[in-house]
Amino acid sequence: MSSLWLVMFAVGLLTFLTRLSFILLQDKWQPPHILTRGLRFVPVAVLTAIFIPEILLAEGQIDFSFSNVRLLAGLIAILVAFKTKSALWTIAIGMGTFWLITWLI
Amino acid sequence: MVRNDRSAAWKEFWKGVRDELPILLGVTPLGMIYGVLALSAGLSSFQSQAMSSIIFAGSSQFMLVQLVNLGTPALIMIATAFVINLRHALYSLSVAPYLQGLSPLWKVLLSYLLTDEAYAVSIMRYQNGEQGPYKHWHLLGSGIALWSCWQLSTAAGIFLGAQVPPGWGLDFTLALTFIALAIPSINDSPSLFAAIVAGITSILTHGLPYKLNLIAAAIAGITVGYWRDTQ
Numbered sequence: 109m110s111s112l113w114l115v116m117f118a119v120g121l122l123t124f125l126t127r128l129s130f131i132l133l134q135d136k137w138q139p140p141h142i143l144t145r146g147l148r149f150v151p152v153a154v155l156t157a158i159f160i161p162e163i164l165l166a167e168g169q170i171d172f173s174f175s176n177v178r179l180l181a182g183l184i185a186i187l188v189a190f191k192t193k194s195a196l197w198t199i200a201i202g203m204g205t206f207w208l209i210t211w212l213i
Numbered sequence: 214m215v216r217n218d219r220s221a222a223w224k225e226f227w228k229g230v231r232d233e234l235p236i237l238l239g240v241t242p243l244g245m246i247y248g249v250l251a252l253s254a255g256l257s258s259f260q261s262q263a264m265s266s267i268i269f270a271g272s273s274q275f276m277l278v279q280l281v282n283l284g285t286p287a288l289i290m291i292a293t294a295f296v297i298n299l300r301h302a303l304y305s306l307s308v309a310p311y312l313q314g315l316s317p318l319w320k321v322l323l324s325y326l327l328t329d330e331a332y333a334v335s336i337m338r339y340q341n342g343e344q345g346p347y348k349h350w351h352l353l354g355s356g357i358a359l360w361s362c363w364q365l366s367t368a369a370g371i372f373l374g375a376q377v378p379p380g381w382g383l384d385f386t387l388a389l390t391f392i393a394l395a396i397p398s399i400n401d402s403p404s405l406f407a408a409i410v411a412g413i414t415s416i417l418t419h420g421l422p423y424k425l426n427l428i429a430a431a432i433a434g435i436t437v438g439y440w441r442d443t444q
Contacts, residue, residue: 119273119298124324126299128324131309134312148404149403149404151307152404152408152411152434153433154329156430156434200238
């Protein structure tokens with residue numbers, strides 16, 4: 109368990125350096141134009157890649173069925189996010205829908 | 214003049230805090246779940262809390278406590294967490310132009326605070342054209358708001374322990390939080406293409422180890438978005 113502290117500090121340092129990398133480099137090295145034009149898609153691509161498996165996979169398998177509560181509630185949340193652009197409503201209605209469907213079935 | 218500058222900076226700071234607040238509704242349950250999982254994996258209360266401030270990256274913290282539970286060798290744990298957190302290099306690259314010319318202290322502080330949730334909220338403001346001289350204060354505000362929430366919710370999870378009922382499906386707020394962050398940034402056809410391709414790729418490659426599907430999906434989504442943009 110003492111090696112856990114080593115792991116924590118190593119991961120903390122590596123994570124920090126990853127986050128610092130290009131912020132620090134910026135004053136000395138500018139990315140080429142082709143790269144900067146693609147950068148505006150970083151948030152949407154990474155964030156979508158994180159949530160899609162969360163709602164679509166159950167136990168590592170793709171679950172497109174109606175019994176996948178996370179998929180149903182997730183789709184409602186996507187609709188709310190699209191219509192309202194409000195994080196508060198998206199999370200609240202998404203969680204409410206999840207509980208409602210779980211309670212119904 | 215100095216007074217005006219200072220109030221403009223704080224205004225931007227509080228805007229960052231306010232923009233982050235709704236996201237905290239989804240992050241709080243995750244911090245609590247992390248605290249519970251860390252304790253049950255055998256970490257002490259102090260270690261569980263320390264990890265939230267030393268690493269300060271939720272997804273890798275979740276992975277680490279699982280690996281501790283499995284008795285994984287230290288080097289593998291470090292490598293796994295490193296790869297999971299590689300996406301932050303993309304955030305660093307994308308936010309860097311807006312932080313150009315800041316002092317090293319600012320850069321160090323903002324890098325420490327550059328989580329998914331703070332980055333997403335502040336980059337949206339920058340990309341929407343809000344780029345005054347104090348724009349870095351927005352990221353400071355969103356970052357400190359998220360940091361405080363993560364530390365407090367971790368503490369709450371440690372304190373409440375097993376009283377956080379697993380049957381409530383509170384871990385679903387992870388998906389909801391990222392839906393709330395991702396969907397509003399879809400505002401034209403190239404960004405829609407980027408999202409769809411990234412989503413499909415993350416599913417097709419989910420068998421890859423170390424959550425490398427995230428990197429594969431990011432590269433595919435960014436490439437297609439760029440291609441669509443140049444059409």
